[in-house]
Amino acid sequence: FAQLYEAREVDALYFAVPTRAAARQLQRRVNDAIKRMFSAPRPEAVLAIPGQALSGEAQGVRLPEFRVLWDDVEDGDRRPGRWAAEHSTRFLAAQIAVGTVDQVMMAGLQVKHAHLRGSALSRSLLVIDEVHASDAWMSEIQHGIIRDHLALGGHAFLMSATLGAVARSAWLDSSLPSLPEAEAEAYPVVWTRDTKVPVARDSGQQKEVTISACPGWNGQDAARPALEAARAGARVLVIRNTVDRARETWAACMAEAPGLVFDLDGIATLHHGRFAVEDRVRLDARVETLFGADSAAGGVVLCGTQTLEQSLDIDADFLVTDLCPMDVLLQRIGRLHRHARPRARGFERAECVVLRPEGGLAVLTQEPENGLGAYGNASSLSGVYLDVPGLQATLEEIEEQQLWRIPEMNRRLVERATHPDRLDEIAGNHDWVDYRGRVTGKALAETQGAKLVTLDRAMPLPDSFPQDEAVRTRLGETGMILDFPEGTIGPFGKPVTSIALPAHWSRRLNDQDIVELAGKEPLILRIGRTCFLYDATGLQRMESTNA
Structure with a gap:
């Protein structure tokens, strides 16, 4: 990124990882690296996770009328660079952002704001880490994103320690080598569309x-x-x-x-x-x-x-x-x-x-x-x-x-x-x-299903856009987010605000029902007729009750 930025090939960086937990960890490391790379006023690494407002080390609190109050600035003071951190549709407009790969994929689906996301991303070096972790649905969408991103003048860097010949051939649009040929390939190696560059292994990293x-x-x-x-x-x-x-x-x-x-x-x-x-x-x-x-x-x-x-x-x-x-x-x-x-x-x-x-x-x-x-x-x-x-x-x-x-x-x-x-x-x-x-x-x-929902930028702009974003970046059901009653203290003695339910626990729940605190020690939550126990081993579903 530093070399491309200095050469004015890119203006921004989006670092995509498979999970939210990985994004949270990496955001701190990238933000520390930015401090070493840039002189003041330096950019801040935005955490690109919906519902979060984190730019560098500053935490934002959402206010009415789409405003955000940042915890390190006086009321009324503005830092324009944080605009991109205040809503998920803007994440890809950040100069430096670390988030899930899903945010990138939203730029390639037939959903609202896809063109905005894709255009904003076009200025960036797009890094997708653990690219092997994507299934067939996700990979097809990502292929379309990378194709369009490069066509718009962007740069992309895909990383994996365990990418096999099948996936690599698909990314490079090349023929699949035989098993002996695949086993004989150098490791580690950097592949481009035109060539490959073996990388010498660090003997100190061998175990x-x-x-x-x-x-x-x-x-x-x-x-x-x-x-x-x-x-x-x-x-x-x-x-x-x-x-x-x-x-x-x-x-x-x-x-x-x-x-x-x-x-x-x-x-x-x-x-x-x-x-x-x-x-x-x-x-x-x-x-x-x-x-x-x-x-x-x-x-x-x-x-x-x-x-x-x-x-x-x-x-x-x-x-x-x-x-x-x-x-x-x-x-x-x-x-x-x-x-x-x-x-x-x-x-x-x-x-x-x-x-x-x-x-x-x-x-x-x-x-x-x-x-x-x-x-x-x-x-x-x-x-x-x-x-x-x-x-x-x-x-x-x-x-x-x-x-x-x-x-x-x-x-x-x-x-x-x-x-x-x-x-x-x-x-x-x-x-x-x-x-x-x-x-x-x-x-x-x-793969075929993903092709039906990907955005074709060669087509004219539609007269209208979808009113929701029902098209998903990942197949499967989505679990509910339970908001704890205000002031709830968790099993480790600290306040807690929300928790994600597994999808199969969410099927018979009504997301309009109020989450009630049915017990404090242990912590028991009730939504409708279903109760959940939250203790030091995590969230557990209890038997349904008519109480």
């Missing part, structure tokens, strides 16, 4: 990871190796595919060794997405205190979900994780030995234990479990990690080689778990050809 697959993935199965390592002085990370399994593991750890369990303000807890906004920020900070580069030595177990995979500066000695796709697994392994620091005896080499179902993966093609697989008899596939042949490919790589050299082996590991030649072979070996066809068909359907 060896001992990895093993263990049958059984209930709470006790996960807690056992985690506590054993923590008792030996290791910082242990346990990443489960679902909140229920994370809670189950946390409970098993609490029952056996509560003194080793991660805590916030002395209250034992875990890390996942079902916490109030304010508590999640404090949890993130506590994670970095205990697992960051400068954290003190000592055994501790942190249980959580995918929220621990990225954005947080976590440096663990020992990882326990559920089986997951290879790109996700490498992200999780990236939380191990991130910094050069003294290690507890016996943990000088990073170690990862991968939990798998005891009876093999075939059952996952008929019924999902622990976030893997799909209902085989359903009319359409649904689930978190559907690609069972890809999961089997990942498992076979773990079982065939127990010492991984990262990032030296990244290219081979990713290709052997994502390349269609390899997945076709595995599907044939396990009689999963029909299932693999359904997974592929689902991706093709999502």
